[in-house]
Amino acid sequence: MSAKKVDVLVIGGGIIGTCVAHELRASGREVLMIDRGEPGLGCSYGNAGWITPCFAMPLPQPGMFFKSIGWLLDPASPLYIKPSADPMLARWLWHFTMAMNRKQFLNSIRVLTDLSKYSLDFYQSAASRLKDLGFEKKGLLLVSSTKDGIKYAQTEMNVMAAQGIAGRFMEKDELLAFEPALKPLVRGGVYFPQEAHAEPYRMVLGLAEEFVRSGGTLLSKAEVFDFETSKGEITEVVTTQGRFKPDLVVMATGSWSPEIGRRLGLNLPVLGGKGYSMNVLADEKKPQRPIMIVERKIAVTPRAGSVRIAGTLELVNQDFSITPRRVRAIQDGAREFLHLERTNDATDLWRGLRPCTPDGVPLIGFSGHLKNLFLCTGHQMLGLQSAPGSARLAADLILKRAPLTDPRPFRVSRF
Ligand SMILES: Cc1cc2nc3c(=O)[nH]c(=O)nc-3n(C[C@H](O)[C@H](O)[C@H](O)COP(=O)(O)OP(=O)(O)OC[C@H]3O[C@@H](n4cnc5c(N)ncnc54)[C@H](O)[C@@H]3O)c2cc1C
Numbered sequence: 001m002s003a004k005k006v007d008v009l010v011i012g013g014g015i016i017g018t019c020v021a022h023e024l025r026a027s028g029r030e031v032l033m034i035d036r037g038e039p040g041l042g043c044s045y046g047n048a049g050w051i052t053p054c055f056a057m058p059l060p061q062p063g064m065f066f067k068s069i070g071w072l073l074d075p076a077s078p079l080y081i082k083p084s085a086d087p088m089l090a091r092w093l094w095h096f097t098m099a100m101n102r103k104q105f106l107n108s109i110r111v112l113t114d115l116s117k118y119s120l121d122f123y124q125s126a127a128s129r130l131k132d133l134g135f136e137k138k139g140l141l142l143v144s145s146t147k148d149g150i151k152y153a154q155t156e157m158n159v160m161a162a163q164g165i166a167g168r169f170m171e172k173d174e175l176l177a178f179e180p181a182l183k184p185l186v187r188g189g190v191y192f193p194q195e196a197h198a199e200p201y202r203m204v205l206g207l208a209e210e211f212v213r214s215g216g217t218l219l220s221k222a223e224v225f226d227f228e229t230s231k232g233e234i235t236e237v238v239t240t241q242g243r244f245k246p247d248l249v250v251m252a253t254g255s256w257s258p259e260i261g262r263r264l265g266l267n268l269p270v271l272g273g274k275g276y277s278m279n280v281l282a283d284e285k286k287p288q289r290p291i292m293i294v295e296r297k298i299a300v301t302p303r304a305g306s307v308r309i310a311g312t313l314e315l316v317n318q319d320f321s322i323t324p325r326r327v328r329a330i331q332d333g334a335r336e337f338l339h340l341e342r343t344n345d346a347t348d349l350w351r352g353l354r355p356c357t358p359d360g361v362p363l364i365g366f367s368g369h370l371k372n373l374f375l376c377t378g379h380q381m382l383g384l385q386s387a388p389g390s391a392r393l394a395a396d397l398i399l400k401r402a403p404l405t406d407p408r409p410f411r412v413s414r415f
Pocket of ligand 1: 011012013014015016017034035036037038039040041042043044045046047048049050051222223224225252253254255256260273274275276277299310311351352353354355377378379380381382383384385386
């Protein structure tokens, strides 16, 4: 059977691929989006649902070097790097360490904030057209019980103020009155009022359906397992549902990107950063708004009828196993800080692999060595909150429009 001709083929139906397909279709391209499973069942499924430009920060931060050595040795820390002899890990760690400088940190925040602000507006507008996205704009609260944690929250407030994102410091008494779900061990916190949250899986489905309604094509259960290339371009994409002949291929395959990239001769430094989430039944002391417990790095998100608690970042690559002590650390940490007494009865335990680049900035750009291959991957902890902005930047570069933000920090050739 001959290969089917397509204009744009987007590989991957997570929030990133879906937003890219949606944006390119809205810009008039004929788009086929394919996924090895169903859209939204990868890392985009059970995340904390935060759309919080105040968190537009890369993973590597100045002064993190000695902390990261500690994490390497402490399997109970909220950020764990699993030791491995894989040369890809050594290369990743080298770039990670090199990115821990203030200049690069601030430069990354600037462009990540641009993507996140655009995304927040996009989702707000999507919520006015699409049903049941769970979109709410109730702000985000960072809370801590330690001096160091409060200092961290205040530093974040100051850094983000320079990006036009206002936060407000609250002392203990004000904080407890503002959010009665908190227990008295909190000593202070910072409230960012403009932030939002949503149901991440429903967001993918809602946008994927809108993409199809606008004339886009979605093909599920189509796994890409090979490519044909000739004269510096991809001529055919080979999937479990047949072969395609695209003019342009967009790779939005999240933590699977290194695996699929290898088939095209790419050595992509994207590591899987495993995190967990679970849902807890909540009574009248349910939190009113998303909360970050700073020293435990636990994200708490109110939902209809339950509360989602999420956390940990284990750099483990394609390892989907469940580590019980990390699940317990999230349950214990949430119970310690909040009137959520039934965290041990949590349901819907889920784990996902965040696609992490070493400098914490996604790869958005043409691959360089294959002229019709465009990458949009590596969105670490910020995939939901930066997907529409990333898709807009991707479309700007593909369609040669003025870019939403400076595209240089995203270029694929930097590693
Ligand atoms: C615990 C946790 C909490 C988080 N909380 C937040 C949050 O509050 N806010 C936020 O912004 N981000 C959050 N994140 C991060 C966010 O979930 C990710 O950044 C985002 O989901 C990445 O999206 P993606 O589309 O790149 O990847 P994915 O959603 O994983 O999508 C990739 C898709 O590619 C498909 N695919 C892979 N290989 C192939 C192939 N060969 N052929 C066809 N299809 C293929 C997969 O099936 C998958 O559907 C969190 C992550 C975790 C783990």
